[in-house]
Amino acid sequence: MTPTPAYAAQSADQPLGPHAIERREPGPHDIAIDILYCGVCHSDLHTARNEWGNTTYPSVPGHEIVGTVTAVGKDVHGFKAGDTVGVGCMVDSCGHCDSCKAGEENYCENGFTGTYNGPAQEDGGNTYGGYSANIVVDEKFVLHITHKDNLAAVAPLLCAGITTYSPLRHWHVGPGKKVGIVGLGGLGHMGVKLAHAMGAHVVLFTTSPSKTGDGKRLGADEVVISKDPAQMAQHAGSFDFILNTVAAPHNLDAYLNLLKRDGTMCLVGAPPIDSPHPSPTVFNLIMKRRGIAGSLIGGIRETQEMLDFCAEHDIVSDIETIAMRDINKAYERMLKSDVKYRFVIDMQSLKDEARSKAA
Numbered sequence: 001m002t003p004t005p006a007y008a009a010q011s012a013d014q015p016l017g018p019h020a021i022e023r024r025e026p027g028p029h030d031i032a033i034d035i036l037y038c039g040v041c042h043s044d045l046h047t048a049r050n051e052w053g054n055t056t057y058p059s060v061p062g063h064e065i066v067g068t069v070t071a072v073g074k075d076v077h078g079f080k081a082g083d084t085v086g087v088g089c090m091v092d093s094c095g096h097c098d099s100c101k102a103g104e105e106n107y108c109e110n111g112f113t114g115t116y117n118g119p120a121q122e123d124g125g126n127t128y129g130g131y132s133a134n135i136v137v138d139e140k141f142v143l144h145i146t147h148k149d150n151l152a153a154v155a156p157l158l159c160a161g162i163t164t165y166s167p168l169r170h171w172h173v174g175p176g177k178k179v180g181i182v183g184l185g186g187l188g189h190m191g192v193k194l195a196h197a198m199g200a201h202v203v204l205f206t207t208s209p210s211k212t213g214d215g216k217r218l219g220a221d222e223v224v225i226s227k228d229p230a231q232m233a234q235h236a237g238s239f240d241f242i243l244n245t246v247a248a249p250h251n252l253d254a255y256l257n258l259l260k261r262d263g264t265m266c267l268v269g270a271p272p273i274d275s276p277h278p279s280p281t282v283f284n285l286i287m288k289r290r291g292i293a294g295s296l297i298g299g300i301r302e303t304q305e306m307l308d309f310c311a312e313h314d315i316v317s318d319i320e321t322i323a324m325r326d327i328n329k330a331y332e333r334m335l336k337s338d339v340k341y342r343f344v345i346d347m348q349s350l351k352d353e354a355r356s357k358a359a
């Protein structure tokens with residue numbers, strides 16, 4: 001085992017702080033990765049604070065990891081030391097259920113192993129995520145990064161990117177389609193960029209009037225202030241697809257009314273377990289055969305496809321880089337929708353902090 005500096009939450013109501021973890025020695029199929037950057041997802045905050053009711057402590061969040069390969073196991077063929085790689089939300093799955101066989105490990109019928117808050121399958125313990133100096137991952141769950149520079153801004157693609165790319169592809173977003181993205185946060189700003197790159201007519205819904213200019217710069221053709229009923233009414237019955245990334249409970253009917261016949265609103269935002277969305281009105285669904293759906297990240301094959309699509313279209317995240325010790329301040333700003341548009345931890349700050357403590 002290798003001792004590794006990390007940041008962890010020790011309970012739901014404590015801030016994150018330094019915490020030493022251990023990483024396994026790389027097995028024959030494993031890749032050891034020195035972590036350069038890790039994005040800060042709202043799911044990290046939900047988990048650190050046990051808002052989904054399933055957190056095992058200590059909890060080391062982080063599932064938007066970009067790093068450099070430092071060693072590979074003897075049976076690894078697709079990667080070598082020095083490669084730039086990514087790790088997203090999963091580090092293992094059963095490999096033999098229908099979903100895994102279809103390349104949809106994110107829907108593994110036996111439950112995939114999360115990069116953090118696992119549980120790890122062999123020992124039933126926890127897994128520790130990317131708020132750490134390094135990680136060891138089975139090569140099946142490691143992604144190739146082909147972006148040449150700006151690697152900090154690539155990190156959020158590993159969750160925010162794939163979580164928006166996958167439903168946009170599944171519901172055939174492209175030219176001739178009118179697509180709404182709800183919420184301009186980490187997921188939402190990637191949704192706007194990707195839907196625009198896929199050729200759709202993109203409408204951003206935001207509660208923050210100050211984000212209007214950014215919404216257009218990022219690729220929205222129109223920006224609607226969702227708190228203004230008159231602006232919302234102008235779009236009634238006109239959308240093919242709406243991707244809702246909002247983490248807080250809100251009135252879904254306001255968006256269902258905007259779907260065309262047979263339109264779908266896909267929810268990817270996941271509110272805390274004790275404050276769900278109010279139930280939508282059934283008539284809003286049956287009168288136009290509208291659908292509400294959900295979607296969870298994406299499979300490994302599709303994640304690689306998304307990374308390659310982004311490299312080809314010159315897409316990265318808009319980020320604010322922070323030091324590891326500023327993570328608790330970043331969480332508070334995220335709760336105020338004050339992120340432009342993803343925090344990314346420069347992991348050198350954690351390595352320096354650990355080194356100065358040891359000295």
Ligand code: NAP
Nearest residue numbers: 042043183184185186187206207208247248269270296297
């Ligand atoms: P985020 O950066 O905090 O962005 C959420 C955005 O939602 C905010 O920036 C804000 O945008 C809007 N918003 C916040 N409070 C609101 C409210 N009360 N009413 C309406 N809009 C509000 O979060 P994120 O990292 O993008 O994650 C969003 C959600 O997706 C979280 O619940 C996260 O756990 C979940 N998630 C799901 C998956 C999946 O696989 N399904 C994967 C990753 C994350 P405006 O200022 O523009 O209104």
Ligand code: ZN
Nearest residue numbers: 041043159160
């Ligand atoms: Zn995430």
